[in-house]
Amino acid sequence: MKMVRNTLLIILLFVSSIVVTHAQIKLPRLISDGMVLQRDIQLSLWGWASPGEKIQLTFQNKKYEGTTDASGKWAIQLPKQKAGGPYDLHFSGTTSITVKNVVFGDVWVCSGQSNMELPMERVKEKYRTEIAQSENQFIRHFLVPDRYNFKQEEQDVSGGIWEAANPKNILNFSAVGYFFAKDLYARYQVPIGLINSALGGSPVEAWMSEEALKKFPNHYKEAQRFKSDSVIRAIEASDNKRAQDWYATANATDKGLKAWHKTDLDDTDWQSINVPAYWASSPIGNVNGVVWYRKKINIPSAMLGTKLSLWLGRIVDADSVFVNNVFVGTTSYQYPPRRYEVPAGILKAGENTIAVRVINSAGRGGFVEDKPYFIASASDTLSLEGQWKIKVGAIMPPLQGPTFIRWKPVGLYNAMIAPLLSFPIKGVIWYQGESNTGNPVEYASSFPAMISNWRENWKQGDFPFLFVQLANFMQVKTEPTESGWAALRQSQLKTLNVPATGMAVIIDIGEWNDIHPLNKEDVGKRLAFQAQRIVYGDKKIVASGPLYQSSAIKGNQVILTFSSTGKGLTSSDGKELKYFAIAGADKKFVWAKAKIEGDKIVVWSDAIPNPAFVRYAWADNPEGANLCNKEGLPASPFTTEQFDVSER
Template identity: 30%
Template sequence: MSKGLSVNAMFTDHMVLQRGVEVPVWGEGADGAVVRVRCRGEQVETRVENGSWMIALPSIEAGGPFELIIESEGHSIVIRDVLFGDVWLAGGQSNMEWPLSEAQGGPAEIEHIHLPNLRYYDVPKVAYEDRAADGAAHDTAHGAAHSSSWKVCTPEHAGAFSAVAFYFARQIIIEQGVPIGIIGCNWGGTSASCWVPEHVLTDDSELRIYADEFIEIIKNFDPAAFAIEEAEHNVALAEFNRKHAAGLRGKELGDYPWPIPISPSYFLRPYGVYGTMLLKVVPFGLKGFLYYQGEGDTHRSLLYDKLMEALIGHWRALWNQPKLPFLFVQLPAFGCNGNELGEEWPLLRESQLIVTERVANTGMVVAIDCGEREDIHPINKKPVGERLALLALEQVYGQSVESSGPVFHSLKIADGKAILSFDHSGEGLSAGDFPLTGFEITDDSNVYVPAQAICKGNEVEVWSEQVQQPSAVRYGWANYTEANLVNSFGLPAGPFRTKRVRT
């Protein structure tokens, strides 16, 4: 039986297509059939080969709404209310996934929201593709086929939008006046290794540990034992969801049932959701990537910069755009279940900083002040999204704004004090209305002690009576920190150490 005309599931009413570039449109049909695509007075055509077709619409500037019409062999598909603007893919794990309805101030935003130029598409969460008789991909974790469609930002739909992506998009619309489409492609708990193909891990002697570890875990997989564990987990999850739906939070809600029983179709397996989710988006036209992830990789903080370089490079290669902007969020403060002074999170934050130094067309939001001691899911998402917007406005849209907090530049020693100078200080450094905190100092012993610190213009003087001959300083160097250095724009400095042992 020959295939009927169809278009990829991402092409639905209310979608946003990328302005100013050739836009791929693709689908399936009968071999040899001519497919014509029309929009805004432009028409292109191609033939179906091996059951598939793809065309590229000529560059179209921002605007709409329009209709996208696809025709073949007497059949037509009409997609309505199409806008041209900028499309950003919002990737990562739970803090990117976190919905506006559960963010601080989110319900109040939703009640009065009306942003017709903001559209959102949520990539279906498919853990493992088991092709059923109907050819649909099924999520074996939930036993049901999934679909999605573009949603307009209205009170009816906005609560399910990523809060970070919403605040980002709203600010870009305000400043640039173009429609914004967000593609949510994220899943809580995922490692960055889940979002790359197998060869990216296995071809590298260091990164292959992600694949080897999973293979070792499942080599003696017992389906019967797994079925029992999964049933018990599902009961606990149902109870958690019941409490959550009832509005319980904090201790009354309890912790999310974790860990999830592991099987070969485990949604957190390496290179899993890369195939079941990310590839479903390729090659939909994009302006750039937004990314908020890292919590799932703090057990390998020193490998994270290499993993992220590989991810960024491969994602850009998928879209055949080696300079596609990649903007991401540095991990905020978190108490790590009582291990507040640990180094796992500061080391990963340093890895994230290293990525910005090595990889062109990347930018990092410092969110150290947006974390919570007891919750890995801080609900204050507005500043995170708006800082991502500042990065985009400066680095991508060329707007004259300051998008960075203070960045350590140099260290000098004078009169028993360490004097640190900073770039991006604005009109001067401060700690707002509070004493400056977060600095530690050491001599050649490399034993750091808490230090006193004061701001002087674009410099910070740091000292301690316990250290007579200082040699190095570090700032915000703990899993949970209340470090509070900001510039005159109110943007925070990220954690750093002046004696970095890797570059």
């Protein structure tokens, strides 16, 4: 009998613990300490508790109530609030939670791929003063963790906290997002909340719901395929084994792994290469595998005694760096800038040796040009450019790249956007497109479809959607040519036909050798210009450079008309207009002359007596394109061709 009573007691305690646990109020991670809530709009604050439980919100000595539904979800309506704070919100039911330090302001979702995701930490050397002066409790940032889900829309994000801007926290902020928020706060003194939900390398279809993807059958079909866990496991297993085998062989066959970083190594028989450069241009040729670099440098005694840093620009792909036989750092992929701290006592006055082991699995490997290469103390720098020694450690076949499952259609929408849809926002800033340059014409349909998809599911009407046009990137071409990047910019330009959209043109601030240009301040400012005009009603602001509107053919000339001309058309360098190309009906483009006549531009070429089409800045990297308005904002690239899906 005693055993029965004990068993019943255990069961009752177990059941009781389930009820208590289930009854606890749970809030989504966005509704947490330090959050920014959208001002001037009725808010629906939500969470979870026991089915049928009454939940009460106490705010400013007023009480608001809601009741959980059969699934345990509840929502409480909070009336419109003006900008301000901080406040506390107290939620109570069987249990209670207080959310502290809440402000009301404008909430912006920052999304896209790596140029939006890129944190201030990556550009901290460029913006040291900005970071040091960043203290502002009214600019706040919430970083949504990277995650995908192909099977269903998630109810909450997997992590994240609200952080106010200060010299420590700001390193985690989206750099573009921060400068956008900083500019808006300076002008309007309204708290700004940034929800950073972006992922490097992601194509637009990864950010679309399953329903929206039905208009794009190939992407929809792929989304269905990746609902299978077994498919994902098989791909990951294959990718991992292929990469592990490749790197294991590279390490096992690398002749220099145990000795070539040593200071006393005799490298007189090594070949020479001028750094920065890719080794394909050196005597070792275009090989993949492991290549070692060595350089002897003389350090003056005046540079010693303070913290020293080693700047090695960018290296393709992975590097391990040794100074005087001491390992000082490594980077596993090509994009981050190489900045290594050299511990005290490693460098000495006189001769020192730097050794760099570079692993390149595909394409051209080496040191990227037009990047900084030097050793720096607090007061001086010593260049590392010039002659280095080079030797192959191991030659390997190119490694087939992995399948980036996280970029597949619908996955990011389900895990990184769907959980945000109940959180009211002011609008979206978007920087993406690089990953869709392989099919730029489709982007003219898929990008507007994604905007419509978000607006429909956020249920806030046509909220502002401000986006960045692709920057200039890659080698400059000397003749007119086709370009996936230019074609995608055209698709972005056409997206301005979607209501309440704005575009920041940045073809003047990219970097030919870096898909992640460092100038994020001007990107943020140009997005803020668009927000001032579209969102905050400043009709006097010239938010954009010239935008192509229409063309007319008169004899051998094409007359172009523009909007957003501001105080007038001009060239950024005071010289004649450049980067205009003209073609007849055969679309064989040649460089053209162009001149400004009032608010129009006249384009012609003696080689094209019967012109049909004009292009401007139509290239991956239209360096030298100089059309702008007198406010200094660059014109968007364009073509006068009818450029649509039917042409592919």
